[in-house]
Amino acid sequence: MKATYILPFMLAAILMASCERENMTSPVAMFSPQNPPRYMFKISLDASGSFSTEKNDWLEYRWDINGDHLEWETGWLGTPVVTVQFPFETSGYIGLQVRNSDGNITELYQALYTDDNYRIQKAWSDLEIDFRRIDYDFSYPDRHRTWVWAYDNIQLHDSEHWYNFPTSAERAEYGTLVPWSVADTLDKNYRLPSKADWQEMIDYCGGEALAGFNLQVRVEHALQLTCPGILTVVLPDEQGKAGYYWTCDEVDEESAWALKISADSDEAEFVVLDKSSLASVRLMTEFSQYFR
Amino acid sequence: MALLISVSALWSQEKGSILFTGSYAYMPEYRMQGAGYTVSYQHNLKPWLSLETGAGYTLASRTIERNQTLNNVTLLDLNYHHAAYSLYAAPVLKAGNGRVVSVDLFAGPVITWQSNVFDMNRYEMPESPAYTGRMTDIVYVNRVLEGTFFGGIAGCRVNVRTGENWRVNFGISATGIIKAVSSVSAIIGVRYCW
Numbered sequence: 001m002k003a004t005y006i007l008p009f010m011l012a013a014i015l016m017a018s019c020e021r022e023n024m025t026s027p028v029a030m031f032s033p034q035n036p037p038r039y040m041f042k043i044s045l046d047a048s049g050s051f052s053t054e055k056n057d058w059l060e061y062r063w064d065i066n067g068d069h070l071e072w073e074t075g076w077l078g079t080p081v082v083t084v085q086f087p088f089e090t091s092g093y094i095g096l097q098v099r100n101s102d103g104n105i106t107e108l109y110q111a112l113y114t115d116d117n118y119r120i121q122k123a124w125s126d127l128e129i130d131f132r133r134i135d136y137d138f139s140y141p142d143r144h145r146t147w148v149w150a151y152d153n154i155q156l157h158d159s160e161h162w163y164n165f166p167t168s169a170e171r172a173e174y175g176t177l178v179p180w181s182v183a184d185t186l187d188k189n190y191r192l193p194s195k196a197d198w199q200e201m202i203d204y205c206g207g208e209a210l211a212g213f214n215l216q217v218r219v220e221h222a223l224q225l226t227c228p229g230i231l232t233v234v235l236p237d238e239q240g241k242a243g244y245y246w247t248c249d250e251v252d253e254e255s256a257w258a259l260k261i262s263a264d265s266d267e268a269e270f271v272v273l274d275k276s277s278l279a280s281v282r283l284m285t286e287f288s289q290y291f292r
Numbered sequence: 293m294a295l296l297i298s299v300s301a302l303w304s305q306e307k308g309s310i311l312f313t314g315s316y317a318y319m320p321e322y323r324m325q326g327a328g329y330t331v332s333y334q335h336n337l338k339p340w341l342s343l344e345t346g347a348g349y350t351l352a353s354r355t356i357e358r359n360q361t362l363n364n365v366t367l368l369d370l371n372y373h374h375a376a377y378s379l380y381a382a383p384v385l386k387a388g389n390g391r392v393v394s395v396d397l398f399a400g401p402v403i404t405w406q407s408n409v410f411d412m413n414r415y416e417m418p419e420s421p422a423y424t425g426r427m428t429d430i431v432y433v434n435r436v437l438e439g440t441f442f443g444g445i446a447g448c449r450v451n452v453r454t455g456e457n458w459r460v461n462f463g464i465s466a467t468g469i470i471k472a473v474s475s476v477s478a479i480i481g482v483r484y485c486w
Contacts, residue, residue: 024322026412026433028365036423051363053413091425106413106433111425 026104027052027059031096035206037086037112040219042210042266047080050098050106057100064095067109072097083210083266085217090114116221120151125283126187129155134223136204143290149193149201149223154178154186154281163231163278174228177236177278180256183246190283192248195270197284198259202268211268212261216243223282227263231278244271244279306485309334311461313481317350319473322410324372326352328477334384342384344398350376350475356411364418368430370411374473378404380445392453396463399446406472408437443469451483459483 030049037043047061065073065084074082076099091113099105116136123133132151137144153175158164162178165171184192193201201223205214215225229239240263247257251272258279260271273279311332318325332346356370382400413433420426447465454460462480 024410024412024435025370028362028367028413028415029431030363030365030417032421032424036421049363049365051365053362053367104412106431108431110420113423113425115423 025053026106027098027100029098029106029108038114039089040085040217041214043086044081044083052100060099062097067093118221143288145288147286149284150282173226177231180275183281190285193284195247195249195257210266213266228280246279309483309485311481311483313479315477315479317475317477319475322372324352324354324374339389340386344384345381348378366416368414373409376404376406394451396449402443402445405440408473410435441469441472457485
């Protein structure tokens with residue numbers, strides 16, 4: 001054994017011991033829903049608060065939406081916002097992994113809670129064909145508010161002044177299409193919602209971008225708006241594709257605002273309709289009980 | 293002179309020795325620092341060649357202080373921890389054997405069992421909305437590197453005779469471990485010879 005054999009071994013060991021290590025830091029992962037979560041409503045989960053502690057780094061995101069820790073429901077995404085249907089009736093965990101350009105991953109699971117307080121009951125109204133109503137209850141420090149919405153599209157008996165669908169199944173689903181002048185004077189206790197009322201409902205349903213879906217989704221705590229279409233000439237147009245719901249807000253003497261939803265869109269929007277058009281109606285009311 | 297030569301010849305006929313060394317260890321890959329000890333046995337084959345086998349234990353750590361808040365997130369300190377048991381065998385080339393001061397050069401294979409925990413992130417989340425819940429506000433990410441690994445060790449020792457059977461030694465060594473934590477060490481120890 002000569003020193004010439006030992007020295008290369010020694011050098012190799014020193015080199016191996018001093019080699020440079022890759023970045024060891026994983027990114028900071030954060031996320032929160034952009035709106036309060038509700039069962040089966042679409043919500044946008046926002047991880048844009050996540051960041052890398054390294055300069056000039058980029059991040060990728062993937063989500064465990066059902067919180068089962070088994071599979072990732074999304075692949076690695078370059079954008080931090082993902083829109084999903086909230087899968088939990090009351091609460092559940094949703095997971096996020098954030099990966100930086102070195103491949104280091106931070107994983108974060110957070111519980112999300114729903115906070116729906118509602119009941120469905122028969123509405124006692126002046127209308128001959130009754131409808132159901134859904135009461136959303138909210139508690140504030142000074143009062144208790146009950147926000148009441150018709151749970152069905154308003155149905156009226158046959159008349160030449162409005163349109164009823166030919167089958168009873170269609171009538172039950174779509175209700176009656178009425179002109180604005182009829183919609184605005186249907187009942188004393190329940191009023192035609194204003195744009196502001198609908199806007200509050202849109203906000204409750206996740207904002208304009210998602211309310212179109214959430215207003216239609218078939219879950220008990222949603223309004224479950226349908227798409228009866230609109231009647232401007234003789235027969236309804238866009239049946240099954242769009243729904244137009246009157247507001248009490250007039251644009252001018254000839255036209256008024258209506259809420260439009262579409263079967264193939266998540267968005268909700270306000271449109272101007274001629275008052276003679278026949279559209280759908282949901283009534284609403286609200287009352288508050290103040291604490292003394 | 294005759295006495296010195298005869299005593300040197302006697303010392304050079306030592307059959308073996310036991311070494312106990314303490315070490316300061318530095319892991320350059322992860323910048324961890326720590327300490328360890330090694331017990332080894334050296335069997336002399338020739339006046340200039342021995343075989344050495346030994347076992348050691350090393351502990352090391354590192355703290356990366358952060359204590360800063362970015363985007364309402366408090367970044368907490370990161371810690372690295374290292375523990376290792378090692379076995380090695382190495383031929384030893386000896387220079388100046390039998391003299392008061394001698395030098396050992398050694399190099400050979402190592403098998404080690406290591407446990408390493410590296411904090412990759414630790415941070416405190418800001419307050420969450422009412423409909424969001426967490427088990428804890430501290431998010432902790434680490435990487436665990438644990439198992440049996442192979443590598444090599446090489447080093448040199450300077451031995452100073454302090455008595456008929458005793459020597460003290462000091463030196464340096466480098467331990468390269470494949471796919472795990474390597475280190476360089478400064479060592480000091482005592483040796484009992486017979």
